[in-house]
Amino acid sequence: MKHVLENIRVVDFSRVFAGPDATQILGDLGADVIKVEDPEGGDECRYLGVTRDQLTALGGPSPSFRALNRNKRSITLDLSTDAGKQVAVRLIESADVVVNNFRPGTMERFGLGYEAMAKLKPGLIYCDFQSYGPVGPLSHIGANDLALQAFSGLMSITGEEGGAPARAGSAIVDLHASLGIVSGVLAALFHRERTGEGQRVDTSLMLSAAHLMSYFYQEYWLTGRMHRRMGTANHLSVPNQAFPTRDGYTVIIAPSDEMWARCAAALDPEKLGIPEYRIASDRLRLRKDVVAAITEVTMKLTNAEVHEKLSAVKVNVAVVQDIGSAADHAQFEAVGGVFRRPGSSGEEQRYVGTPFRLHGTPGEITRSPPALGEHTAEILAEAGYGEAEIAALKAGGAFGE
Amino acid sequence: MKHVLENIRVVDFSRVFAGPDATQILGDLGADVIKVEDPEGGDECRYLGVTRDQLTALGGPSPSFRALNRNKRSITLDLSTDAGKQVAVRLIESADVVVNNFRPGTMERFGLGYEAMAKLKPGLIYCDFQSYGPVGPLSHIGANDLALQAFSGLMSITGEEGGAPARAGSAIVDLHASLGIVSGVLAALFHRERTGEGQRVDTSLMLSAAHLMSYFYQEYWLTGRMHRRMGTANHLSVPNQAFPTRDGYTVIIAPSDEMWARCAAALDPEKLGIPEYRIASDRLRLRKDVVAAITEVTMKLTNAEVHEKLSAVKVNVAVVQDIGSAADHAQFEAVGGVFRRPGSSGEEQRYVGTPFRLHGTPGEITRSPPALGEHTAEILAEAGYGEAEIAALKAGGAFGE
Numbered sequence: 001m002k003h004v005l006e007n008i009r010v011v012d013f014s015r016v017f018a019g020p021d022a023t024q025i026l027g028d029l030g031a032d033v034i035k036v037e038d039p040e041g042g043d044e045c046r047y048l049g050v051t052r053d054q055l056t057a058l059g060g061p062s063p064s065f066r067a068l069n070r071n072k073r074s075i076t077l078d079l080s081t082d083a084g085k086q087v088a089v090r091l092i093e094s095a096d097v098v099v100n101n102f103r104p105g106t107m108e109r110f111g112l113g114y115e116a117m118a119k120l121k122p123g124l125i126y127c128d129f130q131s132y133g134p135v136g137p138l139s140h141i142g143a144n145d146l147a148l149q150a151f152s153g154l155m156s157i158t159g160e161e162g163g164a165p166a167r168a169g170s171a172i173v174d175l176h177a178s179l180g181i182v183s184g185v186l187a188a189l190f191h192r193e194r195t196g197e198g199q200r201v202d203t204s205l206m207l208s209a210a211h212l213m214s215y216f217y218q219e220y221w222l223t224g225r226m227h228r229r230m231g232t233a234n235h236l237s238v239p240n241q242a243f244p245t246r247d248g249y250t251v252i253i254a255p256s257d258e259m260w261a262r263c264a265a266a267l268d269p270e271k272l273g274i275p276e277y278r279i280a281s282d283r284l285r286l287r288k289d290v291v292a293a294i295t296e297v298t299m300k301l302t303n304a305e306v307h308e309k310l311s312a313v314k315v316n317v318a319v320v321q322d323i324g325s326a327a328d329h330a331q332f333e334a335v336g337g338v339f340r341r342p343g344s345s346g347e348e349q350r351y352v353g354t355p356f357r358l359h360g361t362p363g364e365i366t367r368s369p370p371a372l373g374e375h376t377a378e379i380l381a382e383a384g385y386g387e388a389e390i391a392a393l394k395a396g397g398a399f400g401e
Numbered sequence: 402m403k404h405v406l407e408n409i410r411v412v413d414f415s416r417v418f419a420g421p422d423a424t425q426i427l428g429d430l431g432a433d434v435i436k437v438e439d440p441e442g443g444d445e446c447r448y449l450g451v452t453r454d455q456l457t458a459l460g461g462p463s464p465s466f467r468a469l470n471r472n473k474r475s476i477t478l479d480l481s482t483d484a485g486k487q488v489a490v491r492l493i494e495s496a497d498v499v500v501n502n503f504r505p506g507t508m509e510r511f512g513l514g515y516e517a518m519a520k521l522k523p524g525l526i527y528c529d530f531q532s533y534g535p536v537g538p539l540s541h542i543g544a545n546d547l548a549l550q551a552f553s554g555l556m557s558i559t560g561e562e563g564g565a566p567a568r569a570g571s572a573i574v575d576l577h578a579s580l581g582i583v584s585g586v587l588a589a590l591f592h593r594e595r596t597g598e599g600q601r602v603d604t605s606l607m608l609s610a611a612h613l614m615s616y617f618y619q620e621y622w623l624t625g626r627m628h629r630r631m632g633t634a635n636h637l638s639v640p641n642q643a644f645p646t647r648d649g650y651t652v653i654i655a656p657s658d659e660m661w662a663r664c665a666a667a668l669d670p671e672k673l674g675i676p677e678y679r680i681a682s683d684r685l686r687l688r689k690d691v692v693a694a695i696t697e698v699t700m701k702l703t704n705a706e707v708h709e710k711l712s713a714v715k716v717n718v719a720v721v722q723d724i725g726s727a728a729d730h731a732q733f734e735a736v737g738g739v740f741r742r743p744g745s746s747g748e749e750q751r752y753v754g755t756p757f758r759l760h761g762t763p764g765e766i767t768r769s770p771p772a773l774g775e776h777t778a779e780i781l782a783e784a785g786y787g788e789a790e791i792a793a794l795k796a797g798g799a800f801g802e
Contacts, residue, residue: 183426
C-alpha cells in the first residue's frame with residue numbers, strides 16, 4: 001500500500017477550521033474524503049477574511065479555505081430536504097469515517113445521528129466535534145477559537161505584563177483540535193482493524209484548549225498558583241524570552257545552567273558570567289536583573305550577530321521572523337514541509353504539508369482544494385444513482401435550487 | 402479489548418514536553434510506556450519552573466512533569482555506557498514503538514538508530530522528534546517552544562498592535578507537536594496492522610508551528626500579504642475580539658451577518674444596528690468604528706451581563722477567565738476532561754484528560770507519574786535479566802553511579 005489510508009472513505013460534514021483541517025490530513029494519508037457542503041455558498045470558510053474584491057482577484061476561494069481543503073472532493077447537499085438526507089445516508093453507508101461539527105443534536109435531527117448510522121453501517125467510526133462538547137451546561141453555546149482562548153485561561157497569560165489580554169495570533173485551538181480529531185479517528189481505525197468494532201469519537205475546542213493549558217491547570221490544582229501575562233517571557237526559566245536587538249528581536253533560551261554558562265560567556269562574560277546568575281533558581285529569583293543585563297548586550301548587536309554568537313556555542317536562539325521569512329525559509333523546504341501542485345491556471349501553488357512525516361508511506365497532495373460542488377455528479381454516479389434518480393433528487397431539492 | 406493500544410509497548414527516550422506528552426496519550430489509550438531516563442536526575446522536566454523549596458513543598462516532581470508523565474513506568478539507563486546501551490537494545494527488541502527527541506545522529510551514536518533497530522525488530526515504528534527536523538541547514542540548532550513561536554512568525558502576529566512581540570502564554574508548539582507524534586505513530590500502527598510493515602516517523606517543532614500558521618503562509622504565498630499583531634482581534638472578521646467590561650474582559654464573535662444582526666439588536670440596536678455595519682466586508686473596512694461602538698456599550702456592563710445578553714440570542718461569547726476558573730469549570734468536568742487518581746499520600750489528584758474521547762474504548766489513568774527509576778527492577782526482570790546479569794550491568798554503569 002502506498003498510503004496509510006488507502007481504501008478508507010471519510011464523509012465530512014464539518015466546516016471552517018478544525019474539521020476540514022483534520023479531514024485534509026486524512027486525505028494527505030490517502031483517504032477518499034467527501035466534503036458535504038450546503039448548496040447556499042458551502043463552507044463559509046470559502047469567503048472568510050477576504051473582501052469581495054480580494055476574492056475576485058484571487059479567482060477562487062479564500063486563502064484559509066485553500067489551506068484546509070486539499071485532497072478532498074466536494075458535493076453539495078441540502079440536508080434540510082428529504083432528498084438531501086437520503087443521499088447523505090447512502091454516502092455514510094459507503095464510508096468508514098464520518099466527521100461533523102454541528103451543534104449537539106443537529107445530526108440526529110437530520111436523521112444522521114450516531115445510533116442510526118452505526119446500525120446501518122457496522123464498524124462505522126463517527127466523530128463529533130463541538131465547541132464545548134456534547135453534554136454539560138455550555139454544550140449548546142456556540143464558540144470559536146478566540147472564545148476558547150478566552151475561556152481556557154490562555155488569554156489571561158498572553159500579552160504584556162500588566163497590560164490587556166492578547167490572543168495567540170493564529171487559530172491555535174482550532175488547528176490543535178484538528179490533530180485531536182486525527183488522533184481519535186486513527187486510534188479508532190486501529191481498533192477496528194484489530195477487533196472489527198467501530199465507535200463514536202468526539203472532541204471539542206474545549207478539550208483542545210485544555211490540553212494546551214494542561215501544565216498550568218496541573219500547577220493550579222497542586223498549588224493554587226495562577227500565572228499571568230509576561231510578554232514573551234515565561235515562568236519556567238530565565239532567560240527564555242525575546243530580547244530587542246539593533247534590527248528587531250531575537251529569542252534566547254538557556255534553561256539549564258550549562259547552557260546559561262555558555263550563553264553568558266558568548267555574550268558578555270564580565271556582565272553575565274557572575275556567580276549570582278549561575279543557578280537556574282537564582283536566575284528565576286533575579287529575573288529582572290538578568291533580563292536587563294542581557295538586554296544591555298543585545299541592544300548593541302544585530303539579530304544576525306546574536307544568532308551567530310549563540311548558535312556557535314549551542315545556545316537556543318531564534319530570530320523573531322515575519323510570516324514571509326518563515327514561510328519561505330530554506331529549512332521548512334528542506335524537511336519536506338512544503339507541498340506543491342499546479343493551480344487552476346497551471347502555475348505552481350504551495351501548501352503547508354502534513355504536520356508529521358511517515359517515511360514509508362509519505363503524505364502527499366493529489367487534489368487541489370475543490371470548487372463548491374465540483375464533484376457532485378461524480379460522487380452520485382459512484383454511489384450508484386442513475387440519471388432518473390438524480391433528476392428526482394434534484395426536484396426534491398437535494399442540491400439546492 | 403478494553404483499550405485501543407492493549408499489548409502495544411512504547412519505549413520512550415524523550416524528555417521535557419512534546420515527546421512525554423505524546424507517550425502519555427499513548428499510555429492513556431492503553432499502551433505499556435517505558436520511560437528511559439538518565440540516572441543523573443532524569444527528565445529535566447522533573448525540576449522545571451520550580452525552586453528547590455517549591456519542589457520540597459510539593460514532595461515530588463514539578464507540576465509540568467506530573468502533567469505530562471502519567472501512565473508510564475520509569476527506568477534509569479546511562480546510554481553512554483555499553484551496559485546501558487545493551488539494556489536499551491533489549492527493550493527496543495520488545496517494543497512496537499520507539500520515541501526519542503535527541504538531536505539528529507545521537508540515537509545512531511548510541512547504536513540505537515533506526516536502521517539498526519529496524520533490522521533487529523521487523524515492523525518497528527520509530528519516531529524522531531526534533532527542533533527543526535532531521536535534515537536541512539538548521540537541523541543541528543537546538544530550540545524550544547519559544548524559539549519556534551519566534552521562527553514561525555507566530556510571535557510577529559501576537560501582542561498589541563504596534564507593540565512588542567508577545568508569546569502565546571503556553572507551550573503551544575510543543576503540545577501541538579505532541580499530537581503530531583500521536584497521529585504519526587497511530588497512522589503507522591494502523592499501516593503495520595494492515596501490511597506488517599513498520600516505518601520511521603518524524604516530526605519537529607518546526608512542522609508543528611508551521612501547521613499552526615498554515616493559513617497565514619497560504620495567504621502570503623498567494624497574495625504576499627503578511628498580517629501583524631492585533632491584540633485580541635484578527636483579520637478574519639469583526640467583531641472577533643475581547644471587549645473591556647465593568648469587571649474584566651469578554652470576547653464577542655459575530656462573523657456572519659446574521660449573527661451580527663442578533664448581536665447588535667441584543668447589545669444596542671440604535672448604535673450598532675445601523676446599515677453601515679450590516680455586511681461583513683464593511684465591518685472589516687470600518688473595524689475601528691465598529692470596535693469603538695461596541696466598547697462603549699460593553700464598558701457599562703459586567704461580564705455576566707454581556708454573556709447573558711449575547712448567549713440568549715446565540716451569539717458567540719466567552720469571558721476571559723483566569724486559569725483557576727477555567728480548570729475548575731463545571732463544563733470541563735461534565736465532558737470527562739478531568740482524570741482523577743489518588744496521589745502518593747492517598748489524596749485525590751486531578752489531571753487534564755486525553756484531548757479526544759473514544760466512546761467504545763475510553764482513555765483512562767492507571768498510573769501516577771513515576772519517580773525516577775521507580776520501575777527499573779521490575780522492567781529488567783520482565784526483560785529476562787537475572788540477578789547476576791543485573792549485578793554485571795550495574796558494575797558496567799548501566800544505571801549510573
